Amino acid sequence: MARTRLLFKIGFVYHKAAFDPVIEQFLADDRYDVRFALDEERIRRWGIFNLPYRPPIVDQWVRQGYRFTTEKRGFDVVIAGDTIRDAAAYGKTLLCFLNHGTGIKTILYRNLAQHRDTRYQIYVEGRYREEKILESGQLGRSEVRVVGLPKLDGILQGRYDDRAAFLSARGLDPGKPTVLFAPTYKPTCLYDVKDAIFEATRDRCNLVVKLHHYSWMGKYAPHEQHRIFERRVRRYPHSLLVPMEEYNIVPWMAAADTLLSEASSTVFDFLALGKTGIIYDLPGDRLKHSDGMPLLGEDNRSFLKDAFVHVARPEDLGDAIDRALAPTAAMQSAQDRERDHLFHQLDGHASERMKGSIEALLAEGGHENAPDEPGR
Numbered sequence: 001m002a003r004t005r006l007l008f009k010i011g012f013v014y015h016k017a018a019f020d021p022v023i024e025q026f027l028a029d030d031r032y033d034v035r036f037a038l039d040e041e042r043i044r045r046w047g048i049f050n051l052p053y054r055p056p057i058v059d060q061w062v063r064q065g066y067r068f069t070t071e072k073r074g075f076d077v078v079i080a081g082d083t084i085r086d087a088a089a090y091g092k093t094l095l096c097f098l099n100h101g102t103g104i105k106t107i108l109y110r111n112l113a114q115h116r117d118t119r120y121q122i123y124v125e126g127r128y129r130e131e132k133i134l135e136s137g138q139l140g141r142s143e144v145r146v147v148g149l150p151k152l153d154g155i156l157q158g159r160y161d162d163r164a165a166f167l168s169a170r171g172l173d174p175g176k177p178t179v180l181f182a183p184t185y186k187p188t189c190l191y192d193v194k195d196a197i198f199e200a201t202r203d204r205c206n207l208v209v210k211l212h213h214y215s216w217m218g219k220y221a222p223h224e225q226h227r228i229f230e231r232r233v234r235r236y237p238h239s240l241l242v243p244m245e246e247y248n249i250v251p252w253m254a255a256a257d258t259l260l261s262e263a264s265s266t267v268f269d270f271l272a273l274g275k276t277g278i279i280y281d282l283p284g285d286r287l288k289h290s291d292g293m294p295l296l297g298e299d300n301r302s303f304l305k306d307a308f309v310h311v312a313r314p315e316d317l318g319d320a321i322d323r324a325l326a327p328t329a330a331m332q333s334a335q336d337r338e339r340d341h342l343f344h345q346l347d348g349h350a351s352e353r354m355k356g357s358i359e360a361l362l363a364e365g366g367h368e369n370a371p372d373e374p375g376r
Contacts, residue, residue, distance in 0.1 A: 003033040004362065007075040007090075010038045013055050014213035015081035015100040017248040021153040021351035022079065022098065029355075035069045036061070045218075053217070057245050077358060083111040087118040087369060094361055095369035097122045097142070098150065098354070101265030102129065104298040105184075109136035110289070116140025119369040121361060123354050125149035126344040132297060143367075145357055148350030149343060151250060152272055156348035160254035167206065167255055170240060177325055178206040180256035182249060184264040185212040185221035187287045187295055189280040194228050196314030197260065198236045200321060207239040210252055212264070216244040258324040260317070263300050271304065271335060272343050276327040278320045279304065281312040306334035 006026055010016050016023075026032045038058060062068065073091045081100035084090070097120040102108045109132070120142040124130055130144045154160060164174035172178065179201050183190040190211075201207040215225035226244070233241045242252065249266060253259065259270045260278040270277040279300060287295040301310065308331075311320040327335075339346070345353075361367045 003031055004077065005033045005075045006035070006077040006079070007069070007071075008034070008036050009078055009080040009084065010036060011081050011100075012213055013038065013057060013247045017250055018081055018098055018100045018151045019079065020248070020250075021150045022354055025351050025355045035067050035071070035075075037069060037072075039070070055245060055247075057247065076362065083115045083120075084118070087115065090369070092368045094358065094367055095120050096354075096358060099124070101151075101269075103265035103268040104263055104296050104300060104303055105265070106289075106294055106297045109133065109138050109297070110293060112136070112138040112140065112142070118142070119367070121145055121357075121367065123147050123150075123357070125350075126342050128342045145354075146344050147353040147357060148345045148347070149269065149272060150351035150354055152269060152346070153348045153351050154250060155254045155273060156346055160251050163255045166251060172206040172208070172240060173238075176204065176206050176238075177257040177321075178208060178255055179321060180208045180210060180252050180259045180266075182210045182252075182259055182261045182264050182266040183212070183215075184262065185214040185225065187263055187282050188221075188225075189262040189282060190215075190225060190228065193260075193280065193314045193317060194232065196317050198232055198239060200317035202236065202238060205238065205321065207236070208242060208252055208256065209233065209239065210242045210249050210266075213244070213247065258321060260320075263296055267304070267308070268342065271307065271339055272346055274335070274339075276308060276324040276331060276335070277304075278309045278311060278317075278324050281310055304334075304338055307331055307338050308335075 008019055026034050072089045075093050077094045078090050079096045099108055122142050122144045124144055124146055125148055130146055133139055133144055167174040181197050209229050211226055214220040229241045233239045258276055261267045262280040262282050267277055267279055281301040309320045309324045
């Protein structure tokens with residue numbers, strides 16, 4: 001019996017964190033012939049050229065048995081972490097969209113607006129995302145399927161429970177609280193807090209800085225974003241800058257006691273773990289795309305306002321960390337309420353539900369994306 005051909009269109013290496021538990025599910029099933037594509041990586045050189053880039057970690061994946069391909073046609077299922085510019089090139093296939101990370105940014109709805117004629121099966125983490133997609137009016141031919149958040153399955157299954165060993169192996173003190181600073185590249189607070197976050201954690205916390213992948217690549221954000229922190233971690237022995245090749249933030253989210261960000265999807269994901277995060281307030285009403293569309297779908301100054309700590313000034317970070325490490329009962333109650341709305345079944349089995357949904361669709365037939373021509 002012929003095996004089902006499945007392609008994971010990773011796009012950028014950091015997208016793989018969202019796929020990993022789903023990849024594990026399909027690789028363990030002999031009925032599937034699983035391939036991978038990584039075709040969008042670009043790094044800016046000399047401040048001018050955006051050149052194709054093959055991250056060294058890809059060679060590690062190949063040694064582990066991952067089979068990469070440039071083929072597009074002939075797959076029964078394609079799973080992508082973003083909308084696809086040339087979906088018609090993949091032919092008749094079940095096109096699945098597992099977003100690499102949305103949080104409160106509008107980029108998901110913005111991209112769907114450009115692909116209303118493409119039929120995606122959009123796998124989302126809960127009712128909140130389903131509602132937001134429907135409210136955007138950009139669903140088009142696509143369908144939304146609520147399964148939970150596969151990205152967090154490993155944490156919820158207890159795979160990262162040995163926090164002390166993990167931190168010790170990285171030269172950090174497991175006896176101290178760990179603050180994970182995970183800013184996005186745009187809109188970002190990294191320029192505002194680049195010094196204050198080191199001083200606020202000095203002597204009392206581990207500080208782990210995990211930058212967005214784009215902050216390393218120079219194409220969508222300047223190389224200065226990573227250079228800022230490369231310079232500073234050398235002066236602060238309690239800190240660590242997660243290297244570019246370490247694409248997966250999930251182990252660090254498991255080890256962290258609190259997280260600081262502004263509009264990164266990590267703020268959104270951190271709530272699922274039963275921990276208290278810190279949101280750095282930005283002027284959300286003034287943050288726009290070039291065409292005037294807001295960058296954020298929620299004002300980050302009010303998002304999770306009762307559940308997480310909000311801070312508006314760098315000098316207040318120390319107090320914010322103290323509050324996040326000792327949340328009040330009212331904050332914990334608000335977290336429970338928000339978690340129920342944002343996430344579906346935080347049980348560590350979201351990837352299994354996604355696989356089951358894909359298999360049901362394959363059995364039914366008739367759900368393929370098969371436009372007659374590009375732009376139909």
